[in-house]
Amino acid sequence: MNPQPAQSEALRGGEQPVSAGQVLRIHGLSVSYPVYGQEPVKAIRDLDLGVRPGEILGLVGESGSGKTTLARAIMGLLARPGRIDGGAVNFDGRDMRALSEEALRAIRGRDIAMIIPNPRGELDPLLTVGRQIAAVARAHLNITRAKAEELALEMLRAVQIPDPKRRFNAYPHELSGGMAQRVVIAMSLVCSPKFIISDDATSGLDVTVQAQVLDLLRALVRDKRTAMMFITRDIGITAHFCDRVAVIYAGEIVELAPTGRFFENPMHPYSVMLLAAFAHNPKLREKWHKPLASLIRSQGKACEYATRCVHVEPQCNATHPELRELEPGHFVRCFVPVLRPA
Ligand SMILES: Nc1ncnc2c1ncn2[C@@H]1O[C@H](COP(=O)(O)OP(=O)(O)OP(=O)(O)O)[C@@H](O)[C@H]1O
Ligand SMILES: [Mg+2]
Numbered sequence: 001m002n003p004q005p006a007q008s009e010a011l012r013g014g015e016q017p018v019s020a021g022q023v024l025r026i027h028g029l030s031v032s033y034p035v036y037g038q039e040p041v042k043a044i045r046d047l048d049l050g051v052r053p054g055e056i057l058g059l060v061g062e063s064g065s066g067k068t069t070l071a072r073a074i075m076g077l078l079a080r081p082g083r084i085d086g087g088a089v090n091f092d093g094r095d096m097r098a099l100s101e102e103a104l105r106a107i108r109g110r111d112i113a114m115i116i117p118n119p120r121g122e123l124d125p126l127l128t129v130g131r132q133i134a135a136v137a138r139a140h141l142n143i144t145r146a147k148a149e150e151l152a153l154e155m156l157r158a159v160q161i162p163d164p165k166r167r168f169n170a171y172p173h174e175l176s177g178g179m180a181q182r183v184v185i186a187m188s189l190v191c192s193p194k195f196i197i198s199d200d201a202t203s204g205l206d207v208t209v210q211a212q213v214l215d216l217l218r219a220l221v222r223d224k225r226t227a228m229m230f231i232t233r234d235i236g237i238t239a240h241f242c243d244r245v246a247v248i249y250a251g252e253i254v255e256l257a258p259t260g261r262f263f264e265n266p267m268h269p270y271s272v273m274l275l276a277a278f279a280h281n282p283k284l285r286e287k288w289h290k291p292l293a294s295l296i297r298s299q300g301k302a303c304e305y306a307t308r309c310v311h312v313e314p315q316c317n318a319t320h321p322e323l324r325e326l327e328p329g330h331f332v333r334c335f336v337p338v339l340r341p342a
Pocket of ligand 2: 067069
């Protein structure tokens, strides 16, 4: 595999949430879901984020924080009744919001791929896995069936499926969960997309298989300089897999940093809480008894996290904090960040 220049670019520090050189650039994105008789749920609020070629950006947050909404908004596939209230999604120089459905469809699968969990549900039970991968290649690349099948076999090799020639002719039910996930990865990579979103895709696998699949995914992404957004509820997984970590809370990025810095010195009280496995602490859990969905209809005049924060101060209930750069490339949305003594 090649050396990994993009990683060092991202780790050099100073990377802004959105900057030139990123293949995906999201500016001020806001998404809401109207709810009958109530305030709409503001699922994504004025969000800025970007990903460089070859970079793996981890997006971490609890259930209901807006991760899938963000992924779907990027792809132009927002679930009803969701709507984009403002902002821009620029992918590879194109304004995604201005594209027709047809143009978006051409981009999805070819330039942007999404890996989601439940690999078996993704696969057609009546078609061999080789033909399914080949079908994706043929749908997007102008190639013959023979060439597409050759490419499919090459992908099965790349994702390290044992005995790929035989597995080419296997049906999905003949594969283990880990192998089915590899097939889905092969399918998403077959057109050499520029950007991949993985939404909680590996969480159903057992820990060892998950580690193998992630290692493989990382090697493939690095080798092809693909940009990747890796969505997870498991903050631990990002430590070894991602170049930068973005923590999302109630639809906002509350912390964004190169992975090393993030784990050395998490500054947002929410990040600290996530890392401290708050779920095992009954005192903290008491503060968390309300589900997130009931908290995210606020008008943005306070810190969204104030209702749960153990460090809360009067200012936090009066003013909405901005994302501030507290050290190069390390952004925190908090008036009272957790700073380690020098
Ligand atoms: N189709 C929908 N209709 C109404 N509200 C929705 C819809 N989809 C999501 N929401 C709301 O938007 C917010 C963000 O949901 P989203 O699914 O993006 O969260 P998530 O971070 O992906 O959660 P999870 O980790 O459980 O997948 C939640 O409050 C959720 O209830
Ligand atoms: Mg989700």
